[in-house]
Amino acid sequence: MITRPLASTGLFVSALGLGTVKFGRNQSVKYPTSFDLPTDGAILSLLDLAREEGINLIDTAPAYGTSEERIGQLLESRRDEWVIVSKAGEEFHGDHSTYDFSRESISASIDRTLSRLRTDRVECLLLHSDGNDLDVLDHSGALEALAAAKEAGKIRAAGISTKTVAGGLRAVELGLDAVMVTYNPWYRDEEAVLDAAAEAGTSVFLKKALGSGWFGGGAAPENPVETALRFAFAHPATTAAIVGTINPAHLRDNCRAMREAVGEN
Numbered sequence: 001m002i003t004r005p006l007a008s009t010g011l012f013v014s015a016l017g018l019g020t021v022k023f024g025r026n027q028s029v030k031y032p033t034s035f036d037l038p039t040d041g042a043i044l045s046l047l048d049l050a051r052e053e054g055i056n057l058i059d060t061a062p063a064y065g066t067s068e069e070r071i072g073q074l075l076e077s078r079r080d081e082w083v084i085v086s087k088a089g090e091e092f093h094g095d096h097s098t099y100d101f102s103r104e105s106i107s108a109s110i111d112r113t114l115s116r117l118r119t120d121r122v123e124c125l126l127l128h129s130d131g132n133d134l135d136v137l138d139h140s141g142a143l144e145a146l147a148a149a150k151e152a153g154k155i156r157a158a159g160i161s162t163k164t165v166a167g168g169l170r171a172v173e174l175g176l177d178a179v180m181v182t183y184n185p186w187y188r189d190e191e192a193v194l195d196a197a198a199e200a201g202t203s204v205f206l207k208k209a210l211g212s213g214w215f216g217g218g219a220a221p222e223n224p225v226e227t228a229l230r231f232a233f234a235h236p237a238t239t240a241a242i243v244g245t246i247n248p249a250h251l252r253d254n255c256r257a258m259r260e261a262v263g264e265n
């Protein structure tokens with residue numbers, strides 16, 4: 001598995017990251033099929049397999065139900081093997097999300113995240129935007145909270161998961177360490193953010209690289225995962241594609257497709 005630098009942290013992340021929405025939440029999600037939350041044993045096996053395949057990057061969030069708690073409990077003894085990305089600003093309550101990007105709320109959220117993950121730091125913390133990206137970046141106080149957390153050593157890199165091109169561009173302009181954007185062969189509206197990030201050296205995490213499992217919804221290409229990963233890494237800005245799965249066979253397929261798409265080194 002090839003690795004890429006995470007901003008200027010000195011850390012390297014695998015080009016394929018493991019998305020963990022499905023570890024902790026199966027309500028109000030938009031995947032093609034409904035599913036039961038995996039057992040602890042199933043998650044442990046999946047994490048073992050991911051490490052065997054060379055994956056060291058895992059993405060979670062307070063908004064992913066019990067994902068953070070479960071990762072904290074199951075990874076505690078092997079914490080140092082992983083680069084953890086989490087988020088702040090969105091909370092999920094049963095069937096709906098609430099958002100708060102005030103400095104106080106983001107700081108409190110980071111502390112809760114560290115406690116749930118049973119760790120003293122996360123390698124990257126992203127604001128989990130509600131779509132009002134420019135407000136979040138310029139008027140909420142959230143960036144001050146990230147700067148303070150970085151200064152305190154609670155987070156190594158800071159950024160935002162955006163929903164708009166303007167927000168992604170602003171994040172790059174502000175010099176944040178990382179952005180998380182949606183980019184796949186069926187949705188390339190945010191490509192300008194990748195272009196700017198490549199220029200600036202901002203780390204880019206792709207969410208929904210497989211179109212959340214829909215692969216565009218229409219007639220899928222013959223090798224949809226490989227097609228999507230080839231597309232993701234054709235752009236020089238891409239640091240890692242965060243692909244969500246709770247199916248070990250899919251995880252293996254995704255790693256194989258990644259090797260086909262971009263090679264191993």
Ligand code: NAP
Pocket residue numbers: 018019020021022031032059060128161180206207208209210211212213214225242243244245246247249250251253254
């Ligand atoms: P995704 O990674 O594009 O797709 C995940 C879906 O694809 C799952 O339903 C998974 O089902 C399926 N899948 C995975 N590998 C497959 C394969 N080889 N063949 C067929 N189906 C496959 O989309 P996502 O989960 O929406 O996004 C990925 C991650 O990005 C999330 O887990 C999360 O960490 C992050 N994310 C962040 C935000 C944000 O606002 N920051 C938003 C969305 C997502 P199986 O479990 O059956 O494999």
